Amino acid sequence: MTTPTHARTPQITPTPKLHCACCGRPFTRSSGRGPAPLYCSADCRTQIRIRQRVWLNRPGYAASGTPNHWDARFETACAS
Template structure:
Protein backbone atom coordinates (compact mmCIF):
# COMPACT_ATOMS: atom_id res chain seq x y z
CA UNK A 1 0.00 0.00 0.00
CA UNK A 2 1.59 3.35 -1.02
CA UNK A 3 2.17 5.84 1.73
CA UNK A 4 0.87 9.34 1.21
CA UNK A 5 3.21 12.16 2.05
CA UNK A 6 2.02 14.67 4.63
CA UNK A 7 0.66 17.84 3.09
CA UNK A 8 3.09 20.66 3.86
CA UNK A 9 1.69 23.73 5.54
CA UNK A 10 1.62 26.77 3.32
CA UNK A 11 1.63 30.32 4.62
CA UNK A 12 -0.59 32.99 3.10
CA UNK A 13 1.34 35.73 1.26
CA UNK A 14 -1.22 38.28 2.48
CA UNK A 15 -1.91 37.57 6.15
CA UNK A 16 0.76 34.97 6.97
CA UNK A 17 -1.67 32.40 8.37
CA UNK A 18 -0.80 28.75 7.77
CA UNK A 19 -3.21 26.80 5.56
CA UNK A 20 -3.36 23.46 3.82
CA UNK A 21 -3.45 23.01 0.10
CA UNK A 22 -7.00 22.15 -1.04
CA UNK A 23 -5.81 20.09 -4.01
CA UNK A 24 -2.58 18.46 -5.07
CA UNK A 25 -3.14 19.53 -8.66
CA UNK A 26 -1.65 22.65 -10.21
CA UNK A 27 0.60 25.25 -8.63
CA UNK A 28 0.44 25.88 -4.90
CA UNK A 29 -1.88 28.74 -3.95
CA UNK A 30 -0.37 31.90 -2.49
CA UNK A 31 -3.38 33.01 -0.46
CA UNK A 32 -5.54 31.25 2.13
CA UNK A 33 -8.87 32.73 1.02
CA UNK A 34 -10.71 34.76 -1.58
CA UNK A 35 -10.62 37.70 0.85
CA UNK A 36 -6.82 37.66 0.84
CA UNK A 37 -6.71 37.45 -2.97
CA UNK A 38 -9.02 40.47 -3.15
CA UNK A 39 -6.94 42.36 -0.57
CA UNK A 40 -3.73 41.78 -2.53
CA UNK A 41 -5.37 42.92 -5.79
CA UNK A 42 -6.49 46.13 -4.04
CA UNK A 43 -3.00 46.71 -2.59
CA UNK A 44 -1.36 46.18 -5.99
CA UNK A 45 -3.76 48.62 -7.63
CA UNK A 46 -3.14 51.27 -4.96
CA UNK A 47 0.64 50.78 -4.96
CA UNK A 48 0.88 50.91 -8.74
CA UNK A 49 -1.04 54.20 -8.83
CA UNK A 50 1.43 55.89 -6.45
CA UNK A 51 4.28 57.81 -8.10
CA UNK A 52 7.60 56.05 -7.70
CA UNK A 53 6.08 52.66 -6.88
CA UNK A 54 4.91 51.59 -10.33
CA UNK A 55 6.69 48.49 -11.61
CA UNK A 56 7.16 49.85 -15.11
CA UNK A 57 6.85 53.60 -14.78
CA UNK A 58 9.27 56.32 -15.83
CA UNK A 59 10.08 57.15 -12.19
CA UNK A 60 11.33 53.66 -11.34
CA UNK A 61 15.03 53.53 -12.23
CA UNK A 62 15.83 50.32 -10.37
CA UNK A 63 15.16 47.47 -12.76
CA UNK A 64 16.67 44.04 -13.21
CA UNK A 65 19.14 45.38 -15.78
CA UNK A 66 20.24 48.41 -13.75
CA UNK A 67 21.82 47.97 -10.34
CA UNK A 68 21.16 50.47 -7.59
CA UNK A 69 24.68 51.70 -6.81
CA UNK A 70 23.79 54.21 -4.11
CA UNK A 71 24.69 51.82 -1.28
CA UNK A 72 27.75 50.14 -2.73
CA UNK A 73 31.08 50.70 -1.02
CA UNK A 74 34.34 51.59 -2.68
CA UNK A 75 35.83 48.13 -2.05
CA UNK A 76 32.85 46.19 -3.43
CA UNK A 77 33.74 44.25 -6.53
Protein backbone atom coordinates in the same frame (compact mmCIF):
# COMPACT_ATOMS: atom_id res chain seq x y z
CA MET B 1 7.64 -22.31 -3.41
CA THR B 2 6.60 -18.99 -4.90
CA THR B 3 7.30 -15.59 -3.43
CA PRO B 4 4.24 -13.69 -2.33
CA THR B 5 3.40 -10.60 -4.32
CA HIS B 6 2.46 -7.55 -2.39
CA ALA B 7 0.13 -4.93 -3.63
CA ARG B 8 1.93 -1.69 -3.96
CA THR B 9 0.69 0.59 -1.22
CA PRO B 10 0.84 4.28 -1.98
CA GLN B 11 3.04 6.35 0.25
CA ILE B 12 0.87 8.93 1.93
CA THR B 13 2.91 11.94 2.89
CA PRO B 14 1.45 14.58 5.15
CA THR B 15 0.54 17.76 3.35
CA PRO B 16 2.92 20.51 4.37
CA LYS B 17 1.50 23.59 6.00
CA LEU B 18 1.51 26.57 3.70
CA HIS B 19 1.50 30.13 4.96
CA CYS B 20 -0.65 32.81 3.38
CA ALA B 21 1.33 35.53 1.59
CA CYS B 22 -1.24 38.11 2.72
CA CYS B 23 -2.02 37.41 6.37
CA GLY B 24 0.59 34.78 7.28
CA ARG B 25 -1.89 32.23 8.61
CA PRO B 26 -1.06 28.57 8.04
CA PHE B 27 -3.37 26.63 5.76
CA THR B 28 -3.46 23.33 3.88
CA ARG B 29 -3.91 22.76 0.18
CA SER B 30 -7.41 21.82 -0.87
CA SER B 31 -6.05 19.89 -3.85
CA GLY B 32 -2.72 18.31 -4.69
CA ARG B 33 -3.03 19.29 -8.33
CA GLY B 34 -1.45 22.36 -9.85
CA PRO B 35 0.80 24.94 -8.25
CA ALA B 36 0.56 25.64 -4.54
CA PRO B 37 -1.78 28.51 -3.70
CA LEU B 38 -0.31 31.68 -2.22
CA TYR B 39 -3.36 32.83 -0.28
CA CYS B 40 -5.59 31.11 2.26
CA SER B 41 -8.89 32.60 1.09
CA ALA B 42 -10.66 34.66 -1.54
CA ASP B 43 -10.59 37.61 0.86
CA CYS B 44 -6.78 37.52 0.93
CA ARG B 45 -6.61 37.31 -2.88
CA THR B 46 -8.87 40.35 -3.11
CA GLN B 47 -6.80 42.22 -0.52
CA ILE B 48 -3.57 41.58 -2.45
CA ARG B 49 -5.14 42.79 -5.72
CA ILE B 50 -6.22 46.00 -3.94
CA ARG B 51 -2.72 46.51 -2.51
CA GLN B 52 -1.12 45.99 -5.92
CA ARG B 53 -3.50 48.46 -7.54
CA VAL B 54 -2.79 51.08 -4.87
CA TRP B 55 0.98 50.62 -5.11
CA LEU B 56 0.94 50.80 -8.91
CA ASN B 57 -1.07 54.04 -8.81
CA ARG B 58 1.49 55.80 -6.61
CA PRO B 59 3.24 58.71 -8.35
CA GLY B 60 6.56 57.70 -9.89
CA TYR B 61 6.04 54.01 -9.21
CA ALA B 62 4.18 53.00 -12.35
CA ALA B 63 6.30 55.33 -14.51
CA SER B 64 9.32 53.05 -14.10
CA GLY B 65 7.68 50.35 -16.24
CA THR B 66 7.41 47.42 -13.85
CA PRO B 67 6.73 47.35 -10.11
CA ASN B 68 9.85 45.26 -9.47
CA HIS B 69 12.34 47.92 -10.58
CA TRP B 70 13.37 51.14 -8.93
CA ASP B 71 12.70 54.42 -10.61
CA ALA B 72 15.77 55.72 -12.49
CA ARG B 73 15.76 58.83 -10.28
CA PHE B 74 16.59 56.66 -7.27
CA GLU B 75 19.42 54.87 -9.06
CA THR B 76 21.19 58.09 -10.07
CA ALA B 77 20.69 59.64 -6.64
CA CYS B 78 22.22 56.63 -4.88
CA ALA B 79 25.11 56.27 -7.33
CA SER B 80 26.52 59.75 -6.78
